Amino acid sequence: MEEDYIEEKAILVGVNLRNDRHFDYSIEELSNLAEAMDVEVVGVVTQNLERVTPSHYVGTGKTEEIRQMYEEKGANVVIFDDELSPAQIRNLEQDLDCKVIDRTTLILDIFARRAKTNEARMQVEIAQLKYLMPRLVGMNASLSRQGGGTGGGFQNKGSGETKLELDRRKIEKQIAKIHKELEEVKAQRETQRKKRQKNALPVVSLVGYTNAGKSTIMNQLLERTNPDEEKQVLEKDMLFATLDTSVRQIELEDNKKFLLTDTVGFVSKLPHHLVKAFRSTLEEAREADLLLHVVDVSNEEHEYMIDITNKTLEDVGVVDVPTIYVYNKADRANIQYPFVSKNKIYLSAKQDVGLDELLEMIRKAIFADYEVQTLCIPYDRGDLVSYLNERANILSTEYVEEGTLLKVELHVSDVNRMKAFKK
CATH class of the missing domain: 3.40.50.300 (P-loop containing nucleotide triphosphate hydrolases)
Incomplete structure (x- = not known):
């Protein structure tokens, strides 16, 4: 995935819906997200709207403005500050004749790059696959074209749909497989958590x-x-x-x-x-x-x-x-x-x-549930003195005839255990 982003130059696009007071910050954050993927931001296009345009997210005139800036600045990707629908991506890529990605794709790509452990990688992969699923429908036409271009001309008309179903099934299987693996990791995490709780x-x-x-x-x-x-x-x-x-x-x-x-x-x-x-x-x-x-x-x-x-x-x-x-x-x-x-x-x-x-x-x-106690531990119970040295805060130690006299800050779970030695 990293190769896709080498020397990429982006135009950022955002729609300010109903004068959102956090809009400027959202665009600034999108710029930081792009930077986190080594993408150089070369231009920003914004538009104030009451609601987004269903077909292209932005208005028709704005699409032309994006295209002009894209060509002037030598950009090779346009990044939108919201999650786009499959149809919006398809229409924009057609009209702008360039790669279009949305904020969600950018964040998923960052997560995919940063994930180090198996668990994080699996979690990111599930999110990517779930994002891709509805977008397969948007790719239906191009898949049909690919199918038709394999040598059989239009005789191969239905293969795009077949490919779509195969892809969908493949993704569903992959999601189920990763879910199963994640459940095992979750069980291990639960065991570790219980162990930690046991250790109080x-x-x-x-x-x-x-x-x-x-x-x-x-x-x-x-x-x-x-x-x-x-x-x-x-x-x-x-x-x-x-x-x-x-x-x-x-x-x-x-x-x-x-x-x-x-x-x-x-x-x-x-x-x-x-x-x-x-x-x-x-x-x-x-x-x-x-x-x-x-x-x-x-x-x-x-x-x-x-x-x-x-x-x-x-x-x-x-x-x-x-x-x-x-x-x-x-x-x-x-x-x-x-x-x-x-x-x-x-x-x-x-x-x-x-x-x-x-x-x-x-x-x-x-540590609100700690109590200060004075205990006298008999000399033949050195094991308890060791335990307290490891687990408690010893405030003072004195050696008397009956044993070791300790002023100690104890967790409530240990108070009953030491009841017999309380002074």
């Missing part, structure tokens, strides 16, 4: 718009608590730099541990097939004890980004999970930082300022 490790999940700084925050928290190069995740100033869910264990100084998971970033007009495909990955967020909703506060559209992220999370069933809003990149927004207000924190992960405050907020949110 709280889960904190990073969510947010793409390029908000989730990976930077994950790396900074790892750096603070467990510096290990191998555990760092990819950071890049690019849309959808990381797609695969990363899970890392964060160990605090007082022996408390939690799992930090990173999820795929969101974007406006995220193809619904893709949201559905990544549902299992986003289940990490659904099962989390706490969400860190990372926001690029330096972007003027950050409130809009929050809405899109919350709406997408709702669509995959992530509701009622306690959330800390992490307003990142505060250094670029001329906002005082670090600054904490209830469940919000303003910080700069890149400048490494505000991360200690964030850790403290996480600690308070997920």
Whole structure:
């Protein structure tokens, strides 16, 4: 797929429906998406409409304007800022005589390029196949022409339809096959999740718009608590730099541990097939004890980004999970930082300022169910002292005649277990 995009020059086309106040940002985001696929944007054509034109998405005069700009700028692809119908793509390609793609295709291509794990690749492939299915109908005519041109002239009239049915069946089979494989991966993920729950490790999940700084925050928290190069995740100033869910264990100084998971970033007009495909990955967020909703506060559209992220999370069933809003990149927004207000924190992960405050907020949110107890462990129960050293926060140790006297911060699940030794 990468070869298709070498030295591609694009004209972007967008329709501003009923004066949408987020329209300019949507076009800017489309430009960033194109850039993420190494496509050079050489021109932009926009139109204000009450509703899109069913046949061509844009009006007839606009189609001619696109064609002129396309030829003047030496472009070789036209990218539309919405999902086009099969008929619209066919009509536009006919009239413009060039390659036409829509925002959905562009996002699917980016996801296909970025997917590293088998699971992410399979999820992207399902989304691509589901997108392709209805578009086979739009390709019906060209398939008939191909069939007719194989040597039999018009005698071979029905072969296009036959080919269409074969293609459709092939895609359905492929989707079913990948679904089956994904179910197995999902079962493994479920087993891992149950194992983590058994170990009583709280889960904190990073969510947010793409390029908000989730990976930077994950790396900074790892750096603070467990510096290990191998555990760092990819950071890049690019849309959808990381797609695969990363899970890392964060160990605090007082022996408390939690799992930090990173999820795929969101974007406006995220193809619904893709949201559905990544549902299992986003289940990490659904099962989390706490969400860190990372926001690029330096972007003027950050409130809009929050809405899109919350709406997408709702669509995959992530509701009622306690959330800390992490307003990142505060250094670029001329906002005082670090600054904490209830469940919000303003910080700069890149400048490494505000991360200690964030850790403290996480600690308070997920370790509320701890109690301070004084225990006296007999000397012949060294196993319990070892267990507490590993699992609890020992505040003080004293050796008395009856045994080891410990003042310890215990998780509620261990309080009953240590009942007999309570002082």
